[in-house]
Amino acid sequence: MADLNELTEKLSNIRQEITEELKKIESSQGAFEYKKSIMDSKTGKIGSLMREMGKIPNELKAEYGKKVNEIKNWATEEFESFEKKLKEAELKKRYESEKIDVTMPAKMQKKGNLHPNTQVRNQLVDIFGSMGFNIYEGREIETDYYNFTALNIPKDHPARDMQDTFYLSPEFLLRTQTSSGQVHVMEENKPPIKIISPGKVFRSDDDATHSPMFSQMEGLVVDKGITLCDLKGMLDLFVQKIFGEGTSTRLRPSYFPFTEPSVEVDVSCFQCKGKGCKLCKGTGWIEVLGAGVVNKKVLEDCGIDSDVYSGIAFGIGIERIAMLKYGINNIKLLFESDLRVLDQIDD
């Protein structure tokens, strides 16, 4: 290196070369390699310039060092800004290459559902549980006494014709109603009694609208001064919670041997709000349950003093509620474990 002019020219060439070369580089790998060829302290075109210092005359050393540092700083900045741009471009390319069709199907952790009956049952338990009702589950296999006789349905009673009973022996049968649990509860507990009793019941009926097994939920309140008005109040609250605010009930006379008076309870149609539609067969009302004031004979047979205590009771068909709520059109669908059915109801 004879003089600084030569150096100046050399540095100018390097500068030009870097500027030109960076325009051609497209990948980080290329940039890394090129940067090494320039900046490596042993072999790089700029990096190695400091090694030349020994060959530089003393009086020129300061100037030489200054110039080399100048170009070194310039090149460092140049590479940094180039790398930054390159990274941005590469990221952009990556994003573009990862473009998706957002309308393609979702991926989910598959979750199962409780059976529609269980869902309805849980809702009923929530409602009545919050009113202080306990849940009593009776047996599916009952005696003739608890299913009939104790409920004021003696052997020759015409009400036995209302229910076709499956018998297992002269004494044992499949309960035809969850009311059979009433008697056990009243025998085992002293008033005040507030229970609901959900469970499976069985009747010898098998057609499009009947299943030989279905579920009921019985409700029973026994305390001092319980009246038909309490029944109405309790059921009003219940139907509003299960079918929505604004649903009302209508009581009309009916007959069950274990209640007197007995009523059928209709709810105002929650679909048409009482105007009349297919669901309510144009009447504006849907029959949902049977209820009444507990027959004093039933209380007395359980050892409860009917002069002091009175009771109200009601029975709901769980499938009936499920079918009404979810619009299920065939009761049999609830007992087939068809996953296409079970997958639909998640209330």
Next chain:
Amino acid sequence: MLVPLSWLKDYVDIDDVTPDELEEKLFSCGFEVEEKYEVGHDISNVVVGLVKTCEPIEGTHLHLCTVDAGKHGTFQICCGADNVEAGKKFPLALVGATVYATAKDHKTVEGVMTINAGKLRGYDSFGMLCSGVEIGVTEEMFKGAGYNGLLVLPDDCVPGEDVKPIVGIDDWIFDVSITANRPDCQSIFGIAREVAAVLEKPVKEPALDYTETDVKKDGFKVTVEAPDLCPRYISHYVYDVKISESPQWMKRRLALVGCSAISNMVDITNYILKELGQPMHAFDESFIEGNAINVRRAADGEKIVTLDEKEFTLNSNNLVICDGKKPVALAGIMGGLNSEILDTTSAVLFESAKFAHDNIRISSKELGQVSDASARYAKGVDEYATVMAMKRALHLVEELNCGKISSTHFDVNTGNSVDTTPLTVSVKKVNAVLGITVPDKDIVRILTNLNFAPVLNGDELTLNVPAYREDMATYQDVAEEVIRMYGYDKIIPTFIPTAEVTSGGYNLRQKTELKIKNALCAQGAFEGVHYSFFSPSDLDLIKLPEDAPERHAIKLINPINIDLSLMRTTLAPQMITAISKNQKRGILSGRIYELGNKFIPGELPLTEYPDERETICIGIFGDDEDFFTLKGLTDTVAKALDIEFEYESETLSFLHPYRTAKVMCNGEGIGYLGQLSYEIQNETDMRVPAYIAEIDLASLVKYYGKDRHFVPLPKFLEEKRDLCFVMNKDITCAQIEKAIKGACDYITKIDLFDVYEGVQLGADKKSMAFSVVFTPKDTEFTADFVDGLVNDILDVLKEKYDVTLRA
């Protein structure tokens, strides 16, 4: 029960009440009208047409008529009927009218048609003259309507008048549903009493008067040998009987309630059944041997042929009406063929009786013989109606002039009165049932309307209950009578104001079961519900051996069919069937569980309550499932209960011989899991494998409600080591895990992460790799310390199972 409006009007004046109002009134007092319709609801715009001129159209069977339809005008009508004639009046369907379309026989109704103006053989015709069939009228309903030609209308009707009232098809039929406590309303008169009460109108009793002659049937006697099955038996002898057709009005009424007319004597009995709800029977007296009637239990093996020519072999549970020698009727069900009313009958014995309804119900069911009478008896008849019906029958005999009323009358009874029964109740108690105070005057008014003749004295209300109201016994019954007439809309909702506070909601067992269910749902399983009964073939489906305990199942005495005839002793077969059905519908993967009871009897037939054991059955299927995904679900149940299950190889009749395990909890067998055998997979047409588990929840109840305790997080860093062992193939994962745990008490977690078998290990060897987590207690671990723990483990494994660390 069918109630024609016109018939009802005999007993209560309801000309001012529309059918809709009547329906609503009946509904409000407890009688739901299931259906109501006008008899001629399909017929419209049919009027009286007077044929003015009637000229034959040459070369055809047609006549060209000019028909005067009064205010509607005069029309040219082409008519093909053979009895069309000038000067006569016929039903004329105007253009736009609807009438019944008939088949070529002119008899069979094929639908409803609308009449249009048309051309027949080139002649304009503006309407149609109608036959009885075309306007829905039968011979029974209107004399002459059965003729296969035009229906001739009476001379006195006016052209242009609506034809419906003339032929009686403007009548309405109400199909009323009667609750089981009101057998007294199983008749048109019974309904009339209720209608009268609810409308506050008087009720008119049907005519019951008749005149007896001096004639007696000498020596005749009636005996009731089975008073328990026949509390009342009334018999009356009628002579000089002339059998003929019943009058038109009676035939019409029977037709309206779906009863065909037979002959006057038989029709009278059917008429009374509908009118008063009392089944009656008429015997041809000439066939009654021994001059006697005896009501007794049948002898075992005794035979009778009933009116419909069916023979029955009886037993002592069946009640029969006998003459001096033989059964002549199956009591309350059907008369005997040997004593039926014939055209030649000249004397009859009328029977009006009360039989024990349960006996009739059971006999009718056992013998498979049902009649209107038996259906009626099964609901219960009252003695009031029994007495009334006989009077009514004798009155009708006189009215129809078809016989003479002898003075031979027998009334055998067990002493029950048909008079009113007093019932005294407290008004306060009546109101206490209702929760409202019904004003005294309303109570008295309502009960008066119901014919209870109430007398109110302070709080004491005394009623005279008519004999037909056998359902009235307590203040609660009175409360119901009051409120159904006073109106349920007057009940004010209140909320158990006096009830003491009770805590409510699910109990521990119920909560725990719900927790298990939710945990399984979170694993993608759907809850199913299957019947509590199944088929004997279900036990064969899972190939249970003959002596398997599951075959000791409770049988239904009266199942719907054999497939629903056993109380289930396992939940697996129905789960297998459900999976198979899903697969047949093209669903090739899924998870189902059921939580339900199986029924384990002690002695059979049952002498005590059987064990209803809560059981959970899990069934999964699909190519992505395997034994271990099912095990994940059984472990889910364990985790929900905060307990651990252990698993041991097992074989079961319906599962894969090498992919089945017994599930245990604290050493107690509580269930099984495994892959469904390929045999059953094929037999049930499954395309993908299925896996079944069953766990006896009943034996896990003791673990419900375990207290949960928080374990403080470790103070010091845990150390994880991956250890890969080589061992003999028959050593199980559980054995190694147990040994590792036993060797060191710093271990908090062991996870198997790899299993390898290969030639380089040797034919009878395998390797298993575990990741083991060591958790420090009071001081920090050093690497040397953990190495020491690992060495302890290796020593134990080497000694116990000859396990070495894989190089």
